[in-house]
Structure formats: C-alpha cells, structure tokens
Amino acid sequence: MDPVNVANLALAGVLTGLVYGLMALGLSVIFGVVRVVNFAHGEMMTIAMYAAVVLFTTLGLDPFLAILPVALAFFVLGYAMQAGLINPFITRPEHSQFMLLVAVAIIMVNALLVIFGPGARSVQLDYLLESIELGPLLLDRGKFYAALVACAASAALFAFFRYTPTGRAIRACADNWLGAKVVGLNVKHYYAFTFGLGSACVAIAGCMMVLLVDVTPPLGPYYTLLAFVIVIVGGLGSMAGALLGGVLIGVSEALAGLFITPSAKSMFSFGLLILVLLLRPQGLLGRRP
Amino acid sequence: MDRRQFSKTLAAAGAASALSPFGILRAQSQRLKVGVILPRSGVQGFIGQSCQKGADLAPGVIREMLGVDIELMNADWESNVDTARTRAERLIQEGAHVLVGPFDSGAATAIAQVAEQRGVPFVINIAAAPPITEQGYKFVFRNFQTAGDIVRNGLALIGDLFRATNTVPRTAVFMHVNDTFGQAMARGIGAILPTQTQLPFKIVETISYDPAAKDLTVEIGKAKATNADFLLLVCRLNDAILLRREMVKQRWYPMGVISPGSPGMYEEQFFKALGKHSEHCISNVPWYNPNAELTKVVEKAFLKQNPKDKLVFHGLNAGFTFEAILIAADSYKRARSTEPKTLAEAIRQTNITSKMMLGGPIKFNAKGQVEGIGSACLQNLNLVPTVVLPQAAATAKPVFPMPRA
Numbered sequence: 001m002d003p004v005n006v007a008n009l010a011l012a013g014v015l016t017g018l019v020y021g022l023m024a025l026g027l028s029v030i031f032g033v034v035r036v037v038n039f040a041h042g043e044m045m046t047i048a049m050y051a052a053v054v055l056f057t058t059l060g061l062d063p064f065l066a067i068l069p070v071a072l073a074f075f076v077l078g079y080a081m082q083a084g085l086i087n088p089f090i091t092r093p094e095h096s097q098f099m100l101l102v103a104v105a106i107i108m109v110n111a112l113l114v115i116f117g118p119g120a121r122s123v124q125l126d127y128l129l130e131s132i133e134l135g136p137l138l139l140d141r142g143k144f145y146a147a148l149v150a151c152a153a154s155a156a157l158f159a160f161f162r163y164t165p166t167g168r169a170i171r172a173c174a175d176n177w178l179g180a181k182v183v184g185l186n187v188k189h190y191y192a193f194t195f196g197l198g199s200a201c202v203a204i205a206g207c208m209m210v211l212l213v214d215v216t217p218p219l220g221p222y223y224t225l226l227a228f229v230i231v232i233v234g235g236l237g238s239m240a241g242a243l244l245g246g247v248l249i250g251v252s253e254a255l256a257g258l259f260i261t262p263s264a265k266s267m268f269s270f271g272l273l274i275l276v277l278l279l280r281p282q283g284l285l286g287r288r289p
Numbered sequence: 290m291d292r293r294q295f296s297k298t299l300a301a302a303g304a305a306s307a308l309s310p311f312g313i314l315r316a317q318s319q320r321l322k323v324g325v326i327l328p329r330s331g332v333q334g335f336i337g338q339s340c341q342k343g344a345d346l347a348p349g350v351i352r353e354m355l356g357v358d359i360e361l362m363n364a365d366w367e368s369n370v371d372t373a374r375t376r377a378e379r380l381i382q383e384g385a386h387v388l389v390g391p392f393d394s395g396a397a398t399a400i401a402q403v404a405e406q407r408g409v410p411f412v413i414n415i416a417a418a419p420p421i422t423e424q425g426y427k428f429v430f431r432n433f434q435t436a437g438d439i440v441r442n443g444l445a446l447i448g449d450l451f452r453a454t455n456t457v458p459r460t461a462v463f464m465h466v467n468d469t470f471g472q473a474m475a476r477g478i479g480a481i482l483p484t485q486t487q488l489p490f491k492i493v494e495t496i497s498y499d500p501a502a503k504d505l506t507v508e509i510g511k512a513k514a515t516n517a518d519f520l521l522l523v524c525r526l527n528d529a530i531l532l533r534r535e536m537v538k539q540r541w542y543p544m545g546v547i548s549p550g551s552p553g554m555y556e557e558q559f560f561k562a563l564g565k566h567s568e569h570c571i572s573n574v575p576w577y578n579p580n581a582e583l584t585k586v587v588e589k590a591f592l593k594q595n596p597k598d599k600l601v602f603h604g605l606n607a608g609f610t611f612e613a614i615l616i617a618a619d620s621y622k623r624a625r626s627t628e629p630k631t632l633a634e635a636i637r638q639t640n641i642t643s644k645m646m647l648g649g650p651i652k653f654n655a656k657g658q659v660e661g662i663g664s665a666c667l668q669n670l671n672l673v674p675t676v677v678l679p680q681a682a683a684t685a686k687p688v689f690p691m692p693r694a
Contacts, residue, residue: 005514008539012506118330118367120527122562129537129566140506140538213503214527216331257507262498263467265507 001258004136009254015143017250019208021243022150023223024230025157026201032237033174033194036086037094039101042223043108044199048074048206049215050116056123063123063207064145070207071200078199082192090191105220112217120214128211146208153204154243157197161239170194229269233276235286244284248272320360321621323347323614324385326376326400327392331368332501332527335558336606340392340414342598343607346590347614354586357618370395377403377411386627387412387617392606394418395469401429410620410633414613415606417550418473422658428633430657432612434550434575434664436470440477442664443549443573444485449678450547450571450666454689457489458518458544464508464532465523466551467497474523474551493517500525509535519544519690522551529553530562537566544690548572555667555674557602567669569691576647576665576676577608579684583645587611601674608646615641616651647682 027041038044051070055061085104089097125142132139161167173180173190181187213219226249234245249269256268276283325344328337341363348359362385366373373396377388381403388404388411391397397416404411405426413421413431417439422431434442451457463478465471475495482492494515498508509532512520520543524532530553533546546569548554554570577584577600591600591607600607616639621627624635641651647663654660666678670685677687 002514005510009507009510012510016504016506119334120332124562129534131538131540138539219503254507258511262496262505262508262511 006255006258007136008138009258010251011137012140012143013251013254014247015140015147015250016212016254017247018147018150018243019143019205019212019246020226020230020250021234021246022153023202023205023209024227024234024242024246025154025239026198026205027227028231028234028237028239028242029157029201030195030198031231032239033170034082034086034090034191036090036097036195037101038198039098039224040105040108040220041202041227042225043105043112043220044074045202045206045209045223046112046215046217046220047108048203049210049219050112050121051203052207052210053121053123053215062125063210064149067149067204067207071203074199074203075196077196079192079196081199082195083188086195087188087191105224109217109220112220116217118217120216122214123210125211142211146211149204149208153201154239157201158239160197166190166193229273232283233273235283238283238285238287241283241285248284319627320358321618321627322360322362322384322386323617324362324364324377324380324383324388324390325610325614326364326366326373326380326388326390326396327610328368328396329363329365333368333393333525335526335556336392336552337365337368339556339603339606340390340610342591342595342603343414343587343610344389344614346587346594346607347611347618350586350590350611351615351618354615355618355622357622359614359618366391366396368393370399374399374403378407381407381409385409386621386629387632389610389613389617390414391416392610393470394421394473397421397431398469401426404428408629410617410629410636412613412616412636414610416470418469422656426657428629430616430636430653430659432616432651432659432662433609434662435658436473436477436550437481438660438662439550439575439664440474440481442575444478444481444488446573446664446666446678447547447549448485448488450687450689451489453678453680453687456544456689459490460493460515460517461490461519461521462512462515462517462543463492463495463521463523464512465495465497466500466525466528468500468525470551471497471500471523474549478521478523478549490518492521498528500528502528502531505531505535506539508532509539509541513539513541517543520546522546522548522554524548524551524553526553526556526558529556529559533559533563533566533570542693546570546691548574550574550664552605554669555602555605557598560602560669560672564672567672569688570669571677571687571689572667572674573664574605574667575609575662576667577604577645578647578682579676580682581643581645583643584608587645599673604674612641612645612651615644 030038052063052066055066089100128142130141170190173187230245231242234241252268253265257265327340364376366376377400392415394416397413405428410428415433417436419435465475555572560567588600620635624631649661651659665676667674668677675685676682677685
C-alpha cells in the first residue's frame with residue numbers, strides 16, 4: 001500500500017472527523033449542562049444544511065458566509081426550544097424527555113419532506129472540486145476549510161466557557177444546579193442559553209457539512225446516530241472528547257475502508273463504539289459518574 | 290316480467306353483447322388503466338422523473354398510433370423497495386389493469402411477486418437482474434436487457450472502442466454499486482469477461498460501495514492506488530456524480546471512465562452537477578435508434594411536453610418506459626379486454642416491429658423476456674451524450690484516452 005495514499009486518506013478522515021466533532025460538540029455541551037440528550041440533534045443539523053442551501057440558491061451566499069445568520073437563527077431557535085418546550089421536562093423521567101425529542105425529530109424530518117421534497121440538494125461551488133497540494137499530499141479544499149471552521153468554532157466555545165462570566169456561570173449550573181440557584185443564578189436562562197449555544201454549534205456544523213455531502217431530509221436520523229457514537233466514544237459531556245471522538249471515527253472509517261473494504265466503514269465505527277463501551281464506559285475523555 | 294322471463298332476457302342480452310361488434314366497441318372504448326410505478330424521489334429520484342417523461346407522453350402518442358385510450362395511474366416508490374411493494378398493491382386495489390416500471394431490479398423483484406400473486410400483468414421498463422424472468426412467472430414481462438446481455442454487449446463495445454481508437458489498456462479497476470443491479474452486473478462481468486479473450490485488459494481490483502454513500506473519498510483513493518489504466522464502472526446517478534467529483538479532487542486521471550452498461554453518466558443531472566467534468570465519460574447502454582420513425586414521433590411529443598428539455602438526456606429512461614406502455618396498449622388492442630389473463634396472454638404474443646429502441650422486434654420468449662435488444666457506446670461530448678459506436682449509428686468519433694479537463 002502506497003504510504004502517500006494512506007496519509008492522504010487518513011488526512012481526509014481527520015478533516016471530516018473535525019466537522020463530525022463540531023456537530024457532536026453541540027450534543028455534548030447540551031448534555032453536559034442541561035442533562036438532556038437531544039435526540040433531534042441530527043435533524044437540527046439537516047435543517048441548518050437546508051438553510052445554507054437556500055441562502056446559497058436564493059442570495060448566492062457562500063456557506064462560509066451563511067454561518068453567521070444561520071448560527072444566530074439557531075441560537076434563538078435553541079433558546080426558545082429549551083425555554084418553551086424542553087424546560088418543563090427536565091425534572092421528568094428520562095423516557096419522557098426521550099419521547100419528546102424523538103417526536104420533535106420526526107416532525108422536523110417530515111416538515112423538511114413537505115417543504116423541500118425528498119430529492120438531494122447541494123451547493124455547487126468551483127472550489128469544492130479543488131485540492132491543495134502539500135508536498136506529496138492532497139488536501140480537499142472544501143474539507144480543509146470546513147475543518148478550519150470547526151477548529152475555530154470549537155476553540156471559541158472552549159474560550160467562552162473558560163474565560164467569560166456567562167460561561168463560568170453555565171459551568172456552575174452544570175456542576176451544582178442547587179448551589180447555582182442558591183447564589184442567585186438564573187438557572188433556567190442559562191440552560192436555555194446553553195441549548196442555544198449547542199444549536200448554534202450544530203448550525204455551523206450544518207453549514208460546513210453541506211460542503212461535503214448533498215442534503216436530503218432522511219439524513220437527520222443518520223447524523224443523530226453518528227453524533228451519539230462520537231460522544232459516547234469521546235465521553236458524553238466532554239467537549240474535548242467530542243472532538244477526539246469525531247476525529248477517531250473519521251480516521252477509523254477512512255482506514256477501515258482502505259485496508260478492509262469500503263463497505264466495512266460503518267461496521268468499524270460501531271465496532272469501536274462497542275469496544276469503548278466494554279473497556280471504558282464513560283468514554284475516552286469522560287468522567288466516571 | 291317473472292323470474293323465468295327475466296333470466297331468458299338476461300341470457301339473451303349477454304349473448305348479444307358477447308357476439309355483437311358493439312360489444313367489441315364497448316371494450317375498446319374502455320380506458321386501459323396503466324399503473325406506472327417509478328422512483329420519482331429518493332436516491333434514484335432524478336432517474337425516476339426522467340422515466341416519468343416517457344410515461345407522460347405515451348397516452349397522446351399511443352392514442353394517435355393505436356386509437357387506444359390510456360389512463361396513467363402514477364405512483365412513486367421513493368427509491369425504497371418496501372414502498373415499491375405497497376405502491377404496487379395499492380395500484381392494483383385502485384383498479385390498474387397493468388403495471389409498468391420500476392427502473393430498479395430490487396423493486397422489480399418485489400413488484401413481480403405482487404403482480405404474480407394478484408394475477409395482474411407487469412411490464413418491466415428497466416431492470417436487469419436475470420432472476421426476475423427466471424422464476425416461471427406468468428404475469429411478468431421485461432422489455433430490457435438482462436445483466437448478462439448488458440455486460441456482453443457492453444464489453445463487446447469496449448473492444449470496439451479500443452480498436453476504433455487504436456488503444457490497448459492493460460488494466461482496469463472495477464467499481465460497482467452494491468445493490469441488486471450492481472451485484473448482478475458484477476456477477477455478469479465475472480462470468481463473461483474471462484471468455485472475452487479479444488479484450489486486452491484484466492481487472493486488478495474490484496471495489497463495491499454503498500448506493501446511498503455520502504462520501505466516496507476512500508473508494509476513489511483505493512481505486513487510484515491501483516494505478517489501473519481505466520475505471521470500469523457500474524453506477525447509479527448520485528454515486529456517479531460523487532465518484533467523478535472525488536476523482537477530480539484526488540487528481541486521478543485514468544485513460545477513461547467506462548460503464549459496461551449502467552445508468553448515471555448520460556443523465557441530465559450528471560451534466561448539470563459536473564459541467565466540464567462530465568466530459569468524455571463513456572456508457573455502453575441500450576439506447577434509442579435516432580433514425581427510427583417512432584423515435585421522431587416520440588421526440589416531437591417530448592419537445593411539446595418539455596420545451597426546455599431534450600430527449601437525448603432521457604433516451605434510455607423515457608424510451609423504455611414509453612415502449613413498456615406501448616406493449617401494454619398494443620396487447621390491450623389485440624386482446625380487446627382488460628381481463629388480466631387475456632391481457633397477459635396478448636402481451637406474450639406481442640410482435641412490435643415499428644419500435645424506438647435499438648435491436649430487433651419486441652417479442653417475448655417463453656420466460657417473458659425480450660431478446661435481441663441492442664446497445665450503443667455513448668460518450669459525453671460537448672455536454673451531450675453522443676453515440677460514437679457502433680459506426681452505423683454514430684454521430685461522432687470516440688475520444689479515448691480522455692483528455693485532462
């Protein structure tokens with residue numbers, strides 16, 4: 001096997017994995033703070049992908065420029081969804097939360113089907129067919145830019161939680177919900193704010209993902225499942241774990257396809273999931289409960 | 290009127306209607322309800338819509354040709370085999386006299402089972418898996434090449450292409466979509482290629498991939514690593530676009546991309562999505578005869594219904610779908626009945642010589658299969674699928690190896 005080819009495919013796996021990681025980051029952030037598992041996560045990303053396609057086809061807006069309006073809209077949507085719909089379910093049993101979000105996911109998929117139909121949609125940009133030469137390596141230009149955005153968005157999120165008063169307040173709510181209430185923090189607001197942030201993350205991931213794949217309504221459940229695999233491998237609630245999980249899944253799928261058979265790609269990522277569940281149930285960077 | 294008189298009158302009326310020419314006229318004035326079942330959405334949506342264009346123009350053309358009234362009952366199987374089965378059931382419940390479709394071997398297999406169980410004739414427009422007409426079905430008919438025929442004709446045309454361009458590629462990497470059609474084609478190639486000793490190349494690697502794949506980076510990376518002279522490809526439409534995009538991104542420039550007989554690379558959407566990168570790809574497929582009288586009639590009707598479109602982008606899909614409906618209408622005209630067994634028997638006796646697609650007359654063998662359907666070598670030239678072989682039907686010369694875009 002040509003080592004350059006292996007390196008090329010591994011690199012492609014890393015780049016795709018970083019976008020996967022950003023998508024899963026949103027799920028991890030929401031669970032880490034609000035303790036609600038968003039079963040409509042992939043569907044939300046699919047909506048973001050459609051938003052990027054619509055902005056491209058109607059206004060000619062490049063998906064990189066569409067990030068700002070789409071992320072902003074998703075922040076508002078996420079905030080409203082948490083404050084108006086999910087918040088009453090936070091203290092209810094987990095199966096109630098599960099049913100609520102699965103119902104939301106189904107409504108989203110069907111709404112997309114009604115509005116856009118089941119056909120695939122994409123953005124056609126010349127640079128998406130170009131590659132960047134890096135010595136003997138070839139970097140897919142679209143994937144490279146998307147991965148850069150994923151890294152920048154993740155870094156911004158890390159910085160927000162570490163260095164801003166709002167970020168610290170959210171972490172306080174996550175660490176000790178009762179204590180946060182006692183010191184006068186508006187926990188409901190911070191929960192909704194976090195859900196908004198997670199939604200904005202998924203919106204950015206959607207704008208980037210549309211550069212890599214054509215979008216159809218049934219993509220939602222696939223990406224929800226993928227996000228779960230990533231956060232479970234990386235550690236549910238761990239932001240760094242989500243990125244690591246994304247990269248691991250991206251690279252392992254690429255190499256499994258190369259060394260075994262392309263049909264084994266998904267099989268390999270689920271194999272990795274089972275391995276992690278058996279050997280380190282809290283995930284690679286997750287904390288023991 | 291007492292009971293005995295009533296029975297006599299009824300019997301007399303029945304006999305009169307059965308024997309009189311007016312009875313025949315009444316049967317003829319009845320509409321033939323054709324259940325057209327196609328994948329108008331989902332991964333095969335574009336091809337299904339392309340086939341639908343052939344169905345939509347059929348009633349008008351056939352009314353002019355045969356004087357038969359057709360009512361189309363359109364159903365979308367959404368590129369999902371389970372949906373195909375339920376749509377076929379529903380069409381039959383709603384009164385379809387004959388089913389036509391479905392552009393897919395997996396769906397055709399499912400619909401064939403329904404048609405056979407319910408005893409309703411099913412004329413397959415496009416589906417190549419050989420087992421469909423090997424089951425001893427009485428109501429299933431196919432006016433399309435089997436995978437074996439497609440491969441045999443496709444490989445023969447590859448040999449002709451190499452001879453016409455004085456090229457001798459030694460190696461090929463074979464990539465195929467991993468569905469019923471792709472597997473049937475792969476089996477066909479595995480069985481037939483070793484017997485084609487005149488072909489100069491051997492397959493160095495076979496790579497199968499998911500028909501609903503969203504990313505084919507690894508597959509193309511693997512194919513590129515073989516350094517094969519050309520890519521032998523059995524694809525669908527969406528994956529063909531993904532593959533070609535990925536070849537451009539990975540800067541893989543083999544001598545050519547040749548399909549021995551699959552959809553994808555001659556479809557309008559392929560040109561729209563890829564522009565100049567669609568150029569010079571080759572598909573050896575069953576195609577229409579541009580010089581046939583019926584083709585001209587169909588082309589006129591096509592342009593009337595689709596003023597901004599061209600038949601050449603829908604040649605195979607629209608052509609075979611039209612011919613499937615033509616077979617049903619022609620049989621109905623001869624059978625003078627929509628009774629399923631009579632209609633099926635009439636379909637079995639079909640002998641249509643004035644046809645649109647290349648090859649001999651439409652005649653079904655004992656298995657319900659039309660034999661002798663021809664293929665053409667189509668190359669994408671100036672963003673149009675162009676017949677380059679056989680020379681008798683060619684409108685341009687083949688370009689091989691393909692120049693770098």
